[in-house]
Amino acid sequence: MSPASPRVLSVIAPMTQLNTPYPSTAYLTGFLRSRGIDAHQVDLAIELVLALFSAPGLERLHSAAQQQPRNRRSPATRHFLDQHARYAETLPAVLGFLQHRDPTLAHRIATRRFLPEGPRFSALDVYVDADGSGDPLAWAFGALGTQDRARHLATLYLDDLADVLRDTADPRFEFVRYAESLAMSQPHFDPLAAALAAAPTLVDQTLHALTMEAMERQRPDLVLISVPFPGAVYAAFRIAQSIKARDPRVVTALGGGYVNTELRELSEPRVFDHFDYVTLDAGERPCLALVERLRGDRPQQRLVRTFLRDASGAVRFVDAGETDIPFSEVGTPTWDGLPLDRYLSLLDMLNPMHRLWSDGRWNKLTVAHGCYWKKCSFCDVSLDYISRYDLAGANVLADRIESVVKETGQTGFHFVDEAAPPKGLKALSAELLRRRLAISWWGNIRFEKSFTPALCRQLADSGCIAISGGLEVASDRLLKLMKKGVSVEQVARVTRAFADAGILVHAYLMYGFPTQTVQDTVDSLEYVRQLFEAGCIQSGYFHRFACTVHSPVGRDPAAYGITLVPPEPGRFARNDVRFVDPTGVDHDALGVALNKALYNFMHGIGLEQDVRAWFEQRVPRTTVPRRFVERALSAPTPSSETA
Numbered sequence: 001m002s003p004a005s006p007r008v009l010s011v012i013a014p015m016t017q018l019n020t021p022y023p024s025t026a027y028l029t030g031f032l033r034s035r036g037i038d039a040h041q042v043d044l045a046i047e048l049v050l051a052l053f054s055a056p057g058l059e060r061l062h063s064a065a066q067q068q069p070r071n072r073r074s075p076a077t078r079h080f081l082d083q084h085a086r087y088a089e090t091l092p093a094v095l096g097f098l099q100h101r102d103p104t105l106a107h108r109i110a111t112r113r114f115l116p117e118g119p120r121f122s123a124l125d126v127y128v129d130a131d132g133s134g135d136p137l138a139w140a141f142g143a144l145g146t147q148d149r150a151r152h153l154a155t156l157y158l159d160d161l162a163d164v165l166r167d168t169a170d171p172r173f174e175f176v177r178y179a180e181s182l183a184m185s186q187p188h189f190d191p192l193a194a195a196l197a198a199a200p201t202l203v204d205q206t207l208h209a210l211t212m213e214a215m216e217r218q219r220p221d222l223v224l225i226s227v228p229f230p231g232a233v234y235a236a237f238r239i240a241q242s243i244k245a246r247d248p249r250v251v252t253a254l255g256g257g258y259v260n261t262e263l264r265e266l267s268e269p270r271v272f273d274h275f276d277y278v279t280l281d282a283g284e285r286p287c288l289a290l291v292e293r294l295r296g297d298r299p300q301q302r303l304v305r306t307f308l309r310d311a312s313g314a315v316r317f318v319d320a321g322e323t324d325i326p327f328s329e330v331g332t333p334t335w336d337g338l339p340l341d342r343y344l345s346l347l348d349m350l351n352p353m354h355r356l357w358s359d360g361r362w363n364k365l366t367v368a369h370g371c372y373w374k375k376c377s378f379c380d381v382s383l384d385y386i387s388r389y390d391l392a393g394a395n396v397l398a399d400r401i402e403s404v405v406k407e408t409g410q411t412g413f414h415f416v417d418e419a420a421p422p423k424g425l426k427a428l429s430a431e432l433l434r435r436r437l438a439i440s441w442w443g444n445i446r447f448e449k450s451f452t453p454a455l456c457r458q459l460a461d462s463g464c465i466a467i468s469g470g471l472e473v474a475s476d477r478l479l480k481l482m483k484k485g486v487s488v489e490q491v492a493r494v495t496r497a498f499a500d501a502g503i504l505v506h507a508y509l510m511y512g513f514p515t516q517t518v519q520d521t522v523d524s525l526e527y528v529r530q531l532f533e534a535g536c537i538q539s540g541y542f543h544r545f546a547c548t549v550h551s552p553v554g555r556d557p558a559a560y561g562i563t564l565v566p567p568e569p570g571r572f573a574r575n576d577v578r579f580v581d582p583t584g585v586d587h588d589a590l591g592v593a594l595n596k597a598l599y600n601f602m603h604g605i606g607l608e609q610d611v612r613a614w615f616e617q618r619v620p621r622t623t624v625p626r627r628f629v630e631r632a633l634s635a636p637t638p639s640s641e642t643a
Helices: 024-034 044-052 055-067 075-082 084-098 103-110 119-127 146-168 190-197 202-218 230-246 257-262 269-273 284-295 352-358 394-408 422-435 453-461 476-482 488-500 518-533 587-602 628-634
Strands: 007-012 038-043 222-226 251-255 277-279 306-309 315-318 363-365 412-415 440-445 464-472 504-511 539-544
Touching (some): 007 230, 024 038, 024 284, 038 044, 038 202, 044 055, 044 202, 044 230, 055 084, 055 146, 055 202, 075 084, 075 119, 075 146, 084 146, 103 146, 119 146, 190 230, 222 230, 222 284, 230 257, 251 257, 251 284, 269 306, 269 315, 284 306, 352 464, 352 504, 352 539, 363 394, 394 422, 422 453, 453 488, 464 488, 476 518, 488 504, 488 518, 488 628, 504 518, 518 587, 518 628
Parallel strands (some): 007 222, 222 251, 251 277, 363 412, 412 440, 440 464, 504 539
Antiparallel strands (some): 277 306
16 A cells, blocks of 8 residues: 555445446546546446346356246246346347447337347236237337337346346345345344345355456555445445455445435444445545545544544544535546446336436536525435535536536536526526537426526526426425425426426425325325426326434424334434324325326326326315416416516
8 A cells, every 4th residue: 555645446336327327436536636636436336237247147147047946936037047048149239239339229129029028028018908909118108219119128128137136146136226125224233244244145246256356457545435325335335345355454435325314323333344434424525534544644533524443443433623625626527437338228217207317328417515495394404415505606517517528428417416506507507508518408406486487498498408396295285384485386387487498397296294184185186187287297206205314304393293203223324214193194005096196197198087086095075276277377477486
């Protein structure tokens, strides 16, 4: 090790996304290089998938499937064994097609005679007419082009293989939520420790080999492992385990979104058998401090927002209290070292906005750090990633965009802000237009009244293709309780302004919020129906409310009429917290109806019928006027929304 000039390797741990690299390592690598530090990065998530589904990987999977007793083989495994030769013949071509290296293969895939079709394809039969006629993809997707049709079929083909891998080699494997239960709000480290001590699975062995290759190639002194989600934690620990077994002198550090939300009360010493340090919140300052520590320029007691295990074996939190790096000075992210031509462009979601997350490689950037609103009662407003709002100037952002386009050769951008600020987007779009930068971009916003029709047209002219925003529960009473700062009427006008500008609008929707009644739920669905009917939104998704310890609801439950269930004491993760809602509503049963209705609304089906028809149980009639949204759109726009 060379303390004078430590070499840093940032690692994306499996699993995150297959279509584009998770941006954390790109941010850190770009920042560290801007400070003259020898920094590199590797995406072991995409590397793992490509290794598992390579020709050698397929043979290992075939061997594992053959060893499984016949009476325990799943339908997917039986089909795989029967069609193994065809999988071996088609897999390299399918991966090349999904990597956009062989687009002409779409014609053969679309015939449905090229790929071996396992159990995942049976879902398509639901959409075939009783006499066997009809196009099974037409109802689900509409008039798909050949490329999209083939990409969906190829995605089902990979899903079949993933099922075989899960059934025969590693029951925890998934493309996104890999071994998630070992880490998500898990108070005890025991389940994760047991999994790490168990004999390695086929997936573990493959990940170990990839880790050793990366270590040999990069020879780092400091390895930063990013875990944005619970589904990346187990693999992160496996990676660190492999690194420490190879060379315990290599310093390992854990950080990322999961750590920032779930490990803030960490006191489990066994974590530090694998990691020397665990850092909280924005990584630039803590990582810079670690580099300075390795150089010998900073004592351990001057680290920043960092957990470590001291000489007595106890976990300590060290924080020198230094300010974060201003957002305008964090540098430009770099994707140098990541295999941008090897990511897989999948099409598994029928939801048009969700498709953007899985299809195509997007350069991920942020317009600002944190959220300018930071009031929503269900959100982690007490944590740094929300509470510390820091906006860079339009010139700085446009410079970063130009630099990224030059480096990657790709002009698609996903702004990953919690809620991109209207003023920031207005200035950025004007700068993009002034520079005549031809890019496409999408991101998340709040349905602010400042998004006027004129601003929406300007955003569209600058390259905006889609936006998502939180409508949550479409009820003015609950929106006020949530402190959303919007009304249903305002949301209708803003979403219509975006839609009229040719921008796809996706609404985040919520059910099960404290004090939400069945009447609230029925009324919310009626508002959503009218928004679809009026062409205000084209996409949406209902998710179940979850109470977190860092949100206003979790910190002051009495103010929202609920009682928290005391958490199980533990020394590892803590985030989601159970609660008792005195309304006693069966939100799970209602959620089935909500998602069924929404799925149909997105396809233009059922927009004319009474929303009660979607519920299996008896529910009250909606109290929302039938033409509420129509009247809101035709009413004079308040002067405050035209400024």
